[in-house]
Structures are given as C-alpha cells and as structure tokens.
Amino acid sequence: MLTNADFLALEGTAGNFTATINLRPRYIDADACTACGLCTQYCPKHHVDPYNEGLAITRPIHIDYAQAVPATYYIDPSSCLFLQHETCQICVPVCQSHAINFKQQPEERKLNIGAVILSPGFGKIDPKTLAKFSYGKHPDVVTSFEYERMTTASGPFMGEVKCFSDGRHPKRMAFIQCVGSRDIGCNNGYCSSVCCMYAIKEALVTKEHDPEVDITIYYMDIRTQGKDFDAARERAEAIGVKFVRAKVADVTPWENHLQLTYATLDGQHKFEPFDLVVLSVGLESPKDAQKIADITKIDLNKYDFCATDSFNPLQTSQQGIVVAGAFQGPKDIPESVTQSSAAASLAAASLKAVRGKGVEMKIYPEEQVVAADDEVRIGVFVCHCGINISSVVDCAAVANYAGDMKNVTFYTENLYSCSQDAQEVIKKKIKEHKLNRVVIAACSPRTHEPLFQETLRDAGLNRNLFEMVNIRDQCSWVHAGEPELATIKSKDLVRMAVAKARLIQPLPEQTVPVTAKALVIGAGVAGMTAALNLAEQGFDSVLIEKGDGIGGNLQNLHYTLAGDAVQSHLKTLVDKVKQSKKVDVLCNAELVQTAGFIGNFASVIASGKGKARVEQTVDHGVIIVATGGREHRPDKYLLGKSKKVVTQQELEKQLAGKAKTRAPGSIVMIQCAGSRGDDLNYCSKVCCNHALKNILKVKEINPDSQIVVLYRDMRTYGFAEDAYLEARKMGVVFIPYEVDLKPEVTEKGAKVQVRFFDSIMQEEVTMSPDLVALSVGIVPDDTDTLSKLLKLPVTANKFFLEAHVKLRPVELSVSGVYVCGLAHGPKPVDETIVQAQAAAAKAAIPLVKGYVKVDPIVSSVEQDKCIGCGLCVSLCPYGAIVMQKVDGKRKAETISASCKACGICAAHCPTFAISMGGFTNEQINSQIEAFGATGDR
C-alpha cells in the first residue's frame, strides 16, 4: 500500500510495465506513530478539514478519521507553520514516540508490474456550476456531500442537522436533483446514476432524525433502476417525502430563508420557501483524468471518463490496463465492487503464467498451546467507539466491574478497539499479561469478530479463545435515554461473556482440498463469459444449457445503444467457447442433483434429448449460476391480440430485417408495460435504453417517423442520457404518465388507438399510430428449482439474492456458489459481462488456493458416548452427519466441511455425545448461570 503517492510515469508493455511513483513525505514516521493524537491537540494552526467537506476545522497535523488505514497521522504541508514559514515545531517534542520527522524527503519508486487497474474514482462538480442555486452566497445551501457529513453520527455535528445561518433546526428542506448532471451548460450531459439514490437515502435519514421535517425532492426523472431500489423510493413516499417533477430555475436568499423558483411540466412557475436546500451534485470524471490518460495513453470519452465498449466494458484502449469503478462511468457502490472483482479477474487472466510468484503468505507466529487445565487469564477490552458507546454507557465503570471478576487478569478501555493502534495495544497486552482468553466489549461480532480474531492469531493465540460483547448495537444505541440501565445491561453482558470465556477452548483450524473445476449453469452471455474467463485463468468448467444451443438472450438482440453489432460479437463468443479445451458444453442439460460443499461438489447432470438423454456425475469445486431471464409478456395493451402491438424486442428484430416498411411512420411507445408495480413489482432497468435504441434506429431508417414515448421516469442513466437528448432533438415526443392514469390501447377496425392524458398540454389525447411498441420488462427464468436444489434464497421477485447487496454482490449465501446476469436482476449486456467476470474472479479464489478453510465452529461427536441411535442424522438439515461402523458398532460422525454450526444435533442428542465448537453445553450453561448472578454487579 503506497499512500500519499503520485503516479508519474508508465513505460513498457502488457506483462512488463515499469511505473514511476512519487511518495510525498508524511513528515511522520509511520512505524513509530501510535495514532495517539497528542500532536493534533498541541498544533496551534487551524486547517480546514477536507474529510469533513470543509465543515470542520482540524490541524495541519492530523488523521482523517479514527479508522483510517494506515493509522498514521500526517502533516499537510499547505498549512504547517514549519513547512511554510520554518517556525513552530511544537509537535516535535510533544510526540512521545519521536515519530515526527521534518527531514523526510519525497521518494521516487519504480514498480515493475504486469498489469494496471485504474480506479481513481470520480471528481466533484465545480462550485461555479452551483452558484446559480446561491451556493456560496447563502450558508444554508449545501451540497449533498456536505449534507452527508452533517447527518453522520461521527461527523462534525454528531448527526445534528442545523442551518448554518442561525443554528436553527430546519423545518422545510428541499433537495434539487441533477445539479451538474444532465446539464449541457456545464458540459456534463450524462446522468450521474447515483444522486437519486443518495438523495432518497439522505431524506430517509433526515426523517429518522426528525419525522416532522417537511422534505421535497425536485427532480426530472427518479432513476432508481437498481435491484430493489424502487422499493426505497416508495418507502420514502410512504413516510411523507414529497417528490415534485420540476426544473428548479434558481434559489434566492430571503433573509435567513431561501426561495426556490421552479417550473412544473404544465409550464407553471411556482415559488416555495425553504430553510435548507441540498444540491444533489453529480459525479465528474476525476480531476487528473487527462493526466492519467497522458501517462497511460488510454483513450477518454467526450466527458473525460475512460473509454470502453459494451462487450469489453473494462478494457481500456491499452493492453494490460483495465479500469474499474466510477472512472469507467458514474456508478454506485455495488457496481463498483462488481467491476473491481471483474478487473481483478482480467488482470489475473493476463498474468496467469506468473501467478503466485510474487506473493508471500502471511505467516502467523506459532500458536501458543493452551491446555484445558492451564490457568485462565482473561483480558477485557471495553470500546468507546468514539462516543457511540461512551456517550450512553459508562465504559470506565464497565471495565472496572470486569476487572473485579475472577480470572480477569487485565482490563482497559479503547477509544476505537477496531483501529490499527488499538489492535497493537491488544497484541501487546496479550503478551505482557500472558492472556489466554480475550473478551472485547464493543460492537457486533457479526461485523468485527474476524478482525479481532486476526489480532489474536497475530499475538499467537488460537482465534477461538475470544468472546465479543455487543454493548453498542444492544446497549448504547437502543437504550440511549436510559444510560444507567444501559450500563447495568453492559455489565451483565460482560459478566456472561467472562463466564463463557473461562470455559472456551482452542479449536483446530481445518482445511479441505478443492476440485479445481467449475460448474456453470446457463450458456447465455453471462455463463459463456464466466466460463471463458475461468479458462483464461487456467480452470476447467462444465457449461450446461437447458436449450438446444448456446447464446441465450443475445440471440434476440441485434445492435446496442452505442451502435455495436451484437450478432458478430455473439458469434465470436460462441466460437471461443466451442473451441476452448477448458470448457465442456452440455446442451439440453439440467442439474438433477447436487451433493457436497464448497471445493467438493458432486452434481448429477442429465443431458441430451429423448433416447440420447444420459445422466452423468461431475465433480467440481464451485458453481456459477447464470440461468438468465426472458422478456415478460403482459396480458394487456392488446399484446398478442393485435398485429400492431409489439414488444421492443420484436421491433428490434423487425428493424434489423430488410422489410421496406420496417420503420413505420408513426409509433407510440409505452414504457413500464408490466414493470414497476404493474405485473412486476420492480424496474427492469433496460427498457428505457431499449426504447431509445429502437427510436434512434427508426429515425436512422425513416427520419420522418413520428414517435411518442409515454413513460413514468426515463431511466437513461449514465452516458445513455446522450441518446435521450439526441432523440428529443430529433423531435421525438416524451410524455410522462401517472401510475394511476395509464394509457389505454384499443382496437378500432384495422387500427389501434392509444388514449392517454397529456400532462404537458393537460388534456386527453387519442392517437392512431401505425405501431405500438411496449417496453415490457424482464422476468427471471425458473429460479425455483435451482433454489430448492442448491438451497439458495431468492428475492420476493424471484431473482437470486446475493450474500450482501453492497459488498458481496456476486456471491450467494451458500459458500462456493456465485451468480451473474439476469438471474441476479435485470441489467444490460455490459453490466452482465462485468458481473460474469466478477463471478469468475470470486469462483477462481478457492480454485487457485486449492483448499478451503472450514470454520472451526462445527459439531463433533464423542464416540464413546454415542449410542448410534441416528437421531442426529435424521435431524441434520445439511446432511452433515453420517453413521459409520466403528468396531462393529454404529457411530455418528460429522462431515466438518458440510456442517453449518446450527447445533440441532447437539441440542437433541440423548446422551450429550455431540458438542458444538465454541457453543458447548457447559459454555452456554455458564452464561445462563452468570445471567442469574445479578447480585454481584
């Protein structure tokens, strides 16, 4: 990790680049700094804090936030008195660990690398663009980034929302969307794709703080096209956030208040007073985009983002250099995360030959032997979590209370137990006091247990000699008004944890080998891309397809919005798959049964037609689910009843054909036909772009064609906004309709009639177009069967549910199973390809390692006590217990890698022969006993 580093030059070619990096001095020795913060306290100079968007003052010597990595302070030379004027140097003697070093010089480094991933993020909109909304003129006009810091509990105002003008709590707030986006005035014609979501989030958070605040969001289109995002908009509406479709002309200061002038669709000008106005500012290309392009010789698009194409969405114009995140185009967190994994898989594939040569495995110190009869020495660490815990719970009292308990040899408090410096303290104390059990009273083990267990391993302790007490999520946060009772509860929980800690024992770390082969289900673009990427990384896969041939939905598409020819790309892809020696394709195939676990699956696959149908068993280590989706065909708007009503996909086919009349003279398009609360409860994401793609094609063939689009929100996010603008320039008419006032399509003789309410003219209109094209949305192909077969959860809309929507977007809840493409949710082809590459990256991880670790919390059978009744075998929901003959007697045995730690076996064993690692009967009973021992708190 090289921070404070500038990228200066890049030479060489793919596989053998030399990068020149300049490391700017921190003026603080990273190894010596303990992040104690004393220097910041003593530093006399003020420094505007960019981390807090300039809303707070810090000092030139500081750290951005407590959990920063690396946890080393730094001196900002722009305002340091010594570095500017050679005076002061107060910090030097203040620092107890002598970490401050003004002699540090910039250091130039040359890195020899095989591949480059560009992920420089995004830039911010120039304040000049914001000036027309009185930004900079009136203190109560803030950007969404500033507002984000205002609502943050650990931010400069501890989450309290106030007007800067006079400190009052705002009663009326407005969000203005598309500031610096969809605005050719500032040369940002594209849509930033994230602002609608964060505005809704910030509105929801504000309402949570103060339900009385009146919030209005002024928008052109609400673009919540992501998976399950529409639901959040509905939630916001349900709790009273107002959405007004209007263009805001300006914001005028009006004493301490602000007046908004806006124009609604029907041409009316209106005024509205507000206390606080938040500008939903867009994402720009990074400031140094041009510099990066100059150094790397990659091409940029007209908005200075990295130029890529639909079928190679992450490949820059230079071999060996790939892009990920917002630099490829504005995008949200899950899509950035997906792109990063995908970029990793591309880099990994290009460097397959040298895989593993540059890495050193992390070596842990040898594990200290902790025998059952060793003296128990417990260390208790109570975390303040900044003020998240300590503002409610009396942490000192809790720590002191723990200190009085039997076997507690050491106790202390930490400001942030999770910070890097606190980790060092914990390691030091473990060694110093010969601790052999650690109890940390902080936040949730669900998020932080792995981090602390790593600390234990670093200190030479088995990671299971650890117990966590959740005094934040279960005490300070939920009993904020009752500090005394929250403190008592914290003490009780600590007492119970210490009681359990006395009995915990080290658990062995186990690993099982992996079959280095993947099963990919579904041979559409997602499945094919994933299988090919795995092949490029050096792994075999079996690609099964239920249809007669491979290709999937791409077979129905002919061109993209960017104008790429789909069929030629598809042919290349199909040929590659067929020629690859590492991809075994089975058509007319389905999964019959799967047994096993990550690394060791055995699946029965039936393939072939009629008499040729055969079943075979395939051993594989991972599964990629790419079962796809299809066009939804709603039973409305005369679809299937009138020849003049077609879907966008049918129109596309017609346009790609040769018929003279393929681009009719008048077309009405109806968006959300079936989506967004009609038949389907969600937005299908691709339909607006699909409509535009067809519009441009129609106009190309027949420029005189008159097209009317009836829509709810045009969701041409990202660079597709350009096409939307182009269509409007060509005279295509876009008219929004309300969900309770849907257009009607009727047949009159040989004609079709469309009747709708024109919200611009404010009157009902009837048209008789030559053709009605419906944007119909996407449904997943059967997910039920696979969901049952592999025990995979699906969403209410029958798409597969990922393990974590933000941070693990292509993993499913069952280890070793990954998802991509339409089976995950509706998405266009470029996003599908990225997701498939990401799934391949995740799937390759266990294949590369060659082994998987088994979580130590598994059941174990004490065979002496087992009477062979088999109750556990019949109860285990995961098939993780088998009966075996041991010396002629039936005995139960756990398959550790299949065990999910539910403990049903242990709870039901009539002879108490089964124990759960980390959750033994003795341990749980000790907690219950300590629960009752309230007398000594």
Place this chain on the structure above:
Amino acid sequence: MADQQFNPSILGFLCNWCCYAAADAAGVSRFQYPPSMRTVRVMCTGRIDPAFVLRAFVEGADGIFSGG
C-alpha cells in the same frame, strides 16, 4: 409491590444469522426498546436445548426469548 412497575428479567437466545442480525439492525436504526433483556448468541436456535430454558428459569428469568 402492587404500585411498583413490573420489570421483568428476560434471557434471549438469538440466532447469529437472523435475530442477532435483527438486533444489530435495530441498533443501527436506533430503535429504542426496554433494557430488560440479556442475550446469548447461538449459531442457530436449533442449538437451544430445552434444558437451557429450564436452567434459565431456575436462575431467575421471568421470561425466555428465542429468536431465530
């Protein structure tokens, strides 16, 4: 006794994957609830031996909460 508010002592067994996660979510969204429950985390409510429940009553619990 009659004029005193009943303040029960409750022991909760929370499944790591759902109810414990829900308790975390309650914290993150700052839902306020009475501080009368103490919790034991288990990896699944399947782990709860009926004997644990009886033991908790013996130790003075007024109620048992099992969330999974």
Place this chain on the structure above:
Amino acid sequence: MGKAMNHREGSVMILGGGIAGIQAALDLTELGFYVYLVEKSPAVGGVMAQLDKTFPTNDCSL
C-alpha cells in the same frame, strides 16, 4: 531524492484506493498476485469512508 526499484513477478498496480481499488486489491491478493495499491491521499477508503449510511439498506458505510 531517494530511489528504489521494486521488482516482483506477478504483480499488479492499482491506481486509486477507494472502494473499487480496495476490492480489486483484495481479490487479486486472493488470486495469488502481489498488489501495489497507489493512493494519492494519506489514507485509503475514498469517498465511501465519508458516507454515513448506504442506500437502500442504510448499512453503516465505514
């Protein structure tokens, strides 16, 4: 000005230590490659570290 040459076979440079760069670094490390994560500011984390909650689940961002 000090100069140092780093030479490791099978290494990748990632420019930018925001959520995208960090995730790519983690995945590449697990896939068996050495990673140089080059970040211009003093700490990795990028914009996500500045966010309060995330849409639509309101999970903590840090």
